[in-house]
Structures are given as structure tokens and as C-alpha cells.
Amino acid sequence: MKYDYDLLVIGAGSGGVRAARIAAGYGQKVAICEADQVGGTCVIRGCVPKKLLVYAAQYKKMFSTAKAYGWNIQSQFDWSSLISNKDQEIDRLNGIYLNLLDNAGVELLQGFGAFVDPHTVAVDGDHHTARHILIATGGIPAVPNIPGRDQVITSNEALNLAKLPETITINGGGYIAVEFAGIFNALGVEVNLVYRGQQLLRGFDDEVAAFAQQAFTEAGIRVITNTEIDAVEKTARGLICHAGETGIESDVVLFATGRQANTAGLNLQAAGVDCQANGQVLVNHDQASSTPHIYAVGDVCNNDNLTPVAIKEGHLLVNRLFNDGKEYPEYDFIPTTVFSQPEIGTCGLTEAEARSNHAHIECFTSTFRAMKYAMSDVHEKTFMKLVVNQQTDQVLGIHVVGADAGEMIQGFAVALKQGLSKTQLNKTIGIHPTSAEELVTM
Ligand code: NDP
16 A cells, blocks of 8 residues: 555644654655644743743842842833744744754645544645554643633633733643743732642642642732632623632633643544543553554643653654664653742652552651842742652652752752662762752752
8 A cells, every 4th residue: 555654743743743853864754734833832832932931920039139139120021022022932943843844854734634534634625645643733721611611711822912911810720820820920910829629739749739839829829729610700890700609800810720632623533543531542552542553642642741751752653663663651750840930840759659659758858948039038938858768768759849940850850760769869969059959968
């Protein structure tokens, strides 16, 4: 059977682009289809633009500390300059992605791809056949089906608001909710952060989540827990979120209530591709779906929803398909950072996870004020926690809440992945004066 392509990738996000260009580098004939800008969630409407907004927000703390360091600064913030500069940067990155594909010899099929049969994808009506097909369509925001859901925005729109609101209500207690709460709060918006549970950041270490929640409150965010928004209504002044008897008013309502696999419209049944109950494409150890020559990588099929995971899955898949690769992604000790304010960097097990798997766990914690804030009126504290298996001395988890937590955790993650022991950690000489040195002296 002769096909148009060796590999056709649906979705030009982080995982899809990596798979496409590496496969083309191995001499395969490759096409990638994309209905939107090339770059996907991470580059166009996720990690990258969000991080630019986080940088903008961090200036608030810098201005607060500036005076102590002898700087007398008059500051004025302009949201539209930030958004237009952010858009230019995203366009620049989009251009880089397009060049990467072009230089690798990948054909870009601009349009929405949908299966016609197991080897054929229609892109805006044109049919293309391929020996292997990769689904890399990522995820989309999931908004619960409540009255007034059409009045709320998601993270997609939050990155492109025409003007900065005076007040915002953010629903959710995960990554996106706390990241945007930190951004808007620092930029002077009154923020209500509404969470249905008792403590934000479910799944993170309990002490870490509690410390972060306290820090968010101290930074000025109004954290409203045990509250489920059941309707959103437009009023003369803005919007009101109804939660039982409670009404929370604001100009804008942002729902950050999780994400779902982006498979609508792909016509997966025509290709015999099975999904899980939550819509994710069901894949095996080889990233293969129920139709063996159709694969999936990234948010459309995994629960980690992290760009580097999608990239690793895509890269190793095409290595195995086209270059005799033998390696598979490893999902233990994946480091992650919540770009809230303060930032949360974490790698490995939480204390609760460690205790449920090991009989003897010892935890080491430290709370201190980072040196750079010592002379200022910024009272933010840093919290660090090590989770150690007492029997083997292995460090099972490192958690940091505080400035630069992500930068710290990336380095420590390398050691954790290699089976770092507490003794090895303590044999390492610290770098003075840093916050990170605390981790080797606990
Ligand atoms: P998360 O799964 O992190 O959080 C979703 C939040 O919404 C939870 O607090 C959840 O509550 C709550 N929620 C879910 N459904 C409802 C509902 N019907 N009503 C009220 N609240 C609800 O999702 P996000 O959207 O924040 O992010 C999605 C994923 O994207 C993350 O898990 C992460 O993997 C990735 N991501 C990574 C980032 C990074 O690396 N910095 C940044 C942003 C996203 P409960 O806890 O009770 O379930």
C-alpha cells in the first residue's frame, strides 16, 4: 500500500512539532496539520504567554524592595503595552516553530484535521493518507455546565483581555487558578479565588499547599474555600457568581476548573480509536491507540499535562518508530512548578504519598525570609521540605515555596532521579548566600 506520508501528525503543539521534525530528520516523509497558529497550548495560549505575565507581575515585589536598595522609582503599569509586547513575542516564537518545521522538511497542512478512515485524514476537505498517524491535539479548558457558563472566560481569554479589570473572580484551586490569581493580584486587580475544597492545590504536599494558601492570602488575594459556584449571572455592574446563598460580584469571572482532551471533531470512531471515559485517547506503553498504527502523545492522552512530557513522548515515539530507538518515557520524579506568587517547585513524593508507600518516613522543613527581602517591607517567606525514607536514606521528595523555586527544583530533580540520599545531599557544599543552600543543610 502506498501512502502520501510516512507520518501525519494532527496538532502542531509541543509534542506534535517535536515528533514531526525528528521523524523528518530520519528521512521520513512527514506532514503536520494545524487549525490555529503553530506552537500549541504552551507557546500560543499557555506556559509562555502566562510566564511573560508572571514576569510582569513580579515587578510589583521588585518595586516594593527597590527603595531599600537605594532606588527611587515611580512606577506605572500599562496592561495594553504588556499584551501587545506579549503578542509580538508569541508571533516571534510562532515564526521559529514554522522555520523549524520548514528546515526539517515537514509539510504544514494548515486546517482542521479529522479522520476519514484509519489511514486517511481530511484537512479542510482535502484527503491525505499516511502509514502512521499521530494524534497530538492537546487539551482545552473544561468549564462545568452551569447556568451562565457563557459569561465566564478561561485562561485562553485571560491572556488577551482588552483591559485590566478592577475585580476578578477565579474559580478553581489548581495550577491555572493560583497562577492567574497571583498575576492579577500583583497587577492591582482585586481577586476572589473561589475553591470548592478546603485547601487549594489538591495533590500537592499538604504543608506546601497550606503554606502557599496562607501566602496568597497575605499577598492580598481573597481566598474563598468550601464554595462551589453554581451559576453566573450578568448584572448592571458586571457579573455575580452564585454559590448557594452567597453572591460574589466582580467585573470578570475566570474558570480554571481543569482541562479536557481535545478530541471533538476528530472523528476518532472512523479510525477505530478508543477513548477513556474522560475523553482521553487510550494508549498503551508504546503510545499506540486501539488502532496500532495510530498513536497519541501529550495532553490528549496523559494526565501529566506538562509540555516537557509531551515532547519526550513524541521524540521517543519517533525514535522507536523510525530509528530503532529502545527508550521509553519515565514518569517518576517529574519536576513541576506552579508559577504562583510565591512560586511552588516540587519533585517526587508528597509526605502523604511517601507515608502510604513506606513504613518509616522522616520530613525536614525550614521556613525563612529570603535575604533579598530582609531590608524591605516584603514579608513573604520561603518554605522548604524534604521527604526522606528513613530505612534507605533516599530522598523521595523535595518541595519549595518561594522565589525561584522552579529554577532550584530543576537542578535537584536530576539528583532525585538518580536516587539521591539524604547523606549525599548533606555532603554537598552549599552556595552562600542563596536560598537553595538551605536544602543541603537541613
Ligand atoms: P487542575 O486540574 O490543576 O485544577 C483544576 C481545579 O479546578 C481543581 O482545583 C479542581 O478542584 C477544580 N474543579 C474541577 N472541576 C470543578 C468544578 N466543576 N467546579 C469547581 N471546581 C472545579 O487544572 P488546571 O486547569 O489548573 O490546569 C490543568 C493542567 O494543566 C494542570 O493539572 C497541569 O498539569 C497543567 N498546567 C501546568 C502548568 C505549569 O506547569 N506551571 C500551568 C498550568 C497548567 P479539585 O481539587 O476539588 O478537583
